Amino acid sequence: MVDKEIFDTPLHFLKGVGVARAKTLASELDIHTFRDLLYNFPFRHIDRSRFYRISELTQDAPMLQIAGRFVGFCEEGEGAKLRLTGTFSDGQQMMQCVWFRNIKTIREMYRTGTDYVIFGKPVYYYGYYSMAHPEVEVYDPQKPPSGWRGVYNLTEALRKRGVTSRLIQTLVTNLFENRRLAELPEVLPPEIISAGHLMPLREALYAMHFPKDAAQLQRATERMKFEELFYIELHILRYARQRNISVQGHIFATIGKYFNSFYANQLPFELTGAQKRVLREIRGDMRTGRQMNRLLQGDVGSGKTMVAFMTMLMAVDNGFQAVLMAPTEILATQHYDSLQEWCAPLGLEVRLLTGSTGVAARREIDEGLRNGTINFVVGTHALLEDRVTFARLGLAVIDEQHRFGVAQRARIWAKNVTPPHVLVMTATPIPRTLAMTVYGDLEVSVIDELPPGRKPVETMLRYADNRMSVNRLVAQQLREGRQIYFVYPLIKENEKLDLQSLEEGYRAVCDTFRNIPVSFVHGQMKPDEKEYQMQLFVTGKTRIMVATTVIEVGVNVPNASVMIIENAERFGLSQLHQLRGRVGRGADKSYCVLMSKANMSATTRKRLTIMTETTDGFLISEADMKLRGPGDMEGTQQSGLAFSLKVADLARDGQILTRAREAARQVLDAVPQLYQDKEGTVPSNAGEFSNKPMTLAPDSIELLNRELDRRFAHKIDWSQIS
Numbered sequence: 001m002v003d004k005e006i007f008d009t010p011l012h013f014l015k016g017v018g019v020a021r022a023k024t025l026a027s028e029l030d031i032h033t034f035r036d037l038l039y040n041f042p043f044r045h046i047d048r049s050r051f052y053r054i055s056e057l058t059q060d061a062p063m064l065q066i067a068g069r070f071v072g073f074c075e076e077g078e079g080a081k082l083r084l085t086g087t088f089s090d091g092q093q094m095m096q097c098v099w100f101r102n103i104k105t106i107r108e109m110y111r112t113g114t115d116y117v118i119f120g121k122p123v124y125y126y127g128y129y130s131m132a133h134p135e136v137e138v139y140d141p142q143k144p145p146s147g148w149r150g151v152y153n154l155t156e157a158l159r160k161r162g163v164t165s166r167l168i169q170t171l172v173t174n175l176f177e178n179r180r181l182a183e184l185p186e187v188l189p190p191e192i193i194s195a196g197h198l199m200p201l202r203e204a205l206y207a208m209h210f211p212k213d214a215a216q217l218q219r220a221t222e223r224m225k226f227e228e229l230f231y232i233e234l235h236i237l238r239y240a241r242q243r244n245i246s247v248q249g250h251i252f253a254t255i256g257k258y259f260n261s262f263y264a265n266q267l268p269f270e271l272t273g274a275q276k277r278v279l280r281e282i283r284g285d286m287r288t289g290r291q292m293n294r295l296l297q298g299d300v301g302s303g304k305t306m307v308a309f310m311t312m313l314m315a316v317d318n319g320f321q322a323v324l325m326a327p328t329e330i331l332a333t334q335h336y337d338s339l340q341e342w343c344a345p346l347g348l349e350v351r352l353l354t355g356s357t358g359v360a361a362r363r364e365i366d367e368g369l370r371n372g373t374i375n376f377v378v379g380t381h382a383l384l385e386d387r388v389t390f391a392r393l394g395l396a397v398i399d400e401q402h403r404f405g406v407a408q409r410a411r412i413w414a415k416n417v418t419p420p421h422v423l424v425m426t427a428t429p430i431p432r433t434l435a436m437t438v439y440g441d442l443e444v445s446v447i448d449e450l451p452p453g454r455k456p457v458e459t460m461l462r463y464a465d466n467r468m469s470v471n472r473l474v475a476q477q478l479r480e481g482r483q484i485y486f487v488y489p490l491i492k493e494n495e496k497l498d499l500q501s502l503e504e505g506y507r508a509v510c511d512t513f514r515n516i517p518v519s520f521v522h523g524q525m526k527p528d529e530k531e532y533q534m535q536l537f538v539t540g541k542t543r544i545m546v547a548t549t550v551i552e553v554g555v556n557v558p559n560a561s562v563m564i565i566e567n568a569e570r571f572g573l574s575q576l577h578q579l580r581g582r583v584g585r586g587a588d589k590s591y592c593v594l595m596s597k598a599n600m601s602a603t604t605r606k607r608l609t610i611m612t613e614t615t616d617g618f619l620i621s622e623a624d625m626k627l628r629g630p631g632d633m634e635g636t637q638q639s640g641l642a643f644s645l646k647v648a649d650l651a652r653d654g655q656i657l658t659r660a661r662e663a664a665r666q667v668l669d670a671v672p673q674l675y676q677d678k679e680g681t682v683p684s685n686a687g688e689f690s691n692k693p694m695t696l697a698p699d700s701i702e703l704l705n706r707e708l709d710r711r712f713a714h715k716i717d718w719s720q721i722s
């Protein structure tokens, strides 16, 4: 095919490349073909669309070009310090050009009295603007100023071989002058281009490298981002649909006596509107015969446990068992205690299974799960062991999902012929855009409302100088009978130092608050010792807890009213938010103090200030993602982004992602054969992409299949990950 050939032509066939350069470009930038060169976009652009006047220059001016003449040259210094200064005039004002290298050549090359265009970054220095090592060209009045030009990523090896941004510009220009590029094939079907009002590929590629202006660059960028995201979404969704069709789910047809009796007689509070809505969404999933895969996001304290429990009741009402899995023993134990209390009046059997469950108890639990006499089991990773089997497992609830890897979730899946419904709960508010791409086919439910009567935690940023006043706050709260957390960072890289500062912190706390019993907990302790220290605090026998982030998930101590976070700058925002969620659980006003060093970077200050300004987990997480980039997001490291993005940026391109996903949905509605199993259809949501149903020409379908193959043939099969 003509199409394929031009894109896949090896780079050394291009004028100006040659074998040696082709090799370097391949090894350094992974550019092998014409396609690679075209898709190697500049990371920024410089404006060569107009000439600036010297009078217009400012301290923070970007790289720019000025037309004028050299009025004189002057060499200063000697030896290694030798430099050449050229005074440059635009006819009205003067500035300087400075060279530190190649002085002899330059001195011979440029003359006074000739019109030149100089290009570079002006800096203000001792009363003059000057440009170091500017690009200099003879001014050609016939030639209009060119448009914008790209600046490309380069490496040292490339520079050594004379590859500059300028050279890449030339190569791209040569490529566009190639006759065959006139018929550059489109990689999106025309139906999508027109429904999405997208710039055609050839035009967009050219504009990515040589935009006329900012507006054109933006349109081109949008098109390239759309293209990237559209194929990712199409890929994810076609597998999701295939699985929805080929994998049967248990049908929970009824809401029965357990659910109703609990709702009528035992529910300790009125459910929030958000809890009710989410329960309806879950119920909707479970009656369809498709297996549910739902991510339940809800801020700390939003009441996810109750939603989980009531979902578990739907399972027993339909004759199934359910598991609730938590990342830590302490959290599992707390869940077990709550469930125990709610289950007893209903006559339901619930057990706790963790690493420290004794042999005899384990045997009894294994047996009960196998013969179905146990309805619910709560536990840790221990639940994943092969020996744990169920009579009729209908539902798996996984709390604090980010602690579990994808592989572990797949193991629960493997426990039954018909996979259980899966409800994954997280308090890490993953921005929707990210969730859509990371988890692909997980539906997302959000509890976006806290139970009534919660008071926001008053959060303040404090420094070493303020230690006395912070201690006064602690002392005063202790006098009122409250409990206090001191939290220290503990990060693998310098574990020793961290442990040392934690221990010092512990001693300081004991010194300052004499006669107050203190718990001391960190990740290096033996589980039973940790458990013991935690339990002391939970039961109020100790009043202060000095700990590392092991307390991050789980403990519910409503009487705790102050949390001091030491070296707060070392925590991620979402982590700080989770930690802060440990206080403010009771009726009293509570405080979170972020201790930090006074001299911090602007970004750090911004991050910590966000914490003092809002308690909205979604805002915080979104801000975190913008400041740190999605790659760094806590909670996503383990699952990892399955696809690396070249042009699009999840933190900023949520809207484009939504449109791309909608387009992918419509394509799959129009062309069921894009998923391998050709039977059945799945209803789609109408969306903003275009409200007309899409029809696709046979050529377009072939194109989509070809592109999907090219882009993802080597990628993992997402249908196996729930």
Ligand code: ADP
Pocket (backbone or CB within 6 Å): 269, 270, 271, 272, 275, 298, 299, 300, 301, 302, 303, 304, 305, 306, 427, 451, 452
């Ligand atoms: P999380 O979503 O962080 O897991 P929990 O499920 O632990 O939150 O709930 C936090 C606290 O709020 C618990 O003490 C719980 O009993 C209480 N709670 C949950 N839902 C409601 C509600 N609708 N009204 C009042 N309190 C509630």
Ligand code: MG
Pocket (backbone or CB within 6 Å): 304, 305, 399
């Ligand atoms: Mg919880």
